[in-house]
Amino acid sequence: MQELYRLGKNLKTLREQYHYSQTYVARQIGITAQSYHAYECGVTVPTLQNFIKLAELYDVSMEELLE
Numbered sequence: 342m343q344e345l346y347r348l349g350k351n352l353k354t355l356r357e358q359y360h361y362s363q364t365y366v367a368r369q370i371g372i373t374a375q376s377y378h379a380y381e382c383g384v385t386v387p388t389l390q391n392f393i394k395l396a397e398l399y400d401v402s403m404e405e406l407l408e
Contacts (some may be wrong), residue, residue: 369394369398370391
């Protein structure tokens with residue numbers, strides 16, 4: 342459960358560093374803004390495909406998203 346919290350927190354931090362909106366990130370990975378919001382809140386986790394897309398979007402490793 343702790344990993345979900347860290348993932349959501351890291352996604353939000355990275356998004357804010359890049360000055361992206363949740364809607365922008367959602368469009369880039371092909372999901373709804375509501376689904377992306379759920380990732381940041383730790384309600385749901387990205388599919389492996391979306392997890393890879395997020396790592397590529399933010400130019401970080403998948404491990405870094407969980408740290």
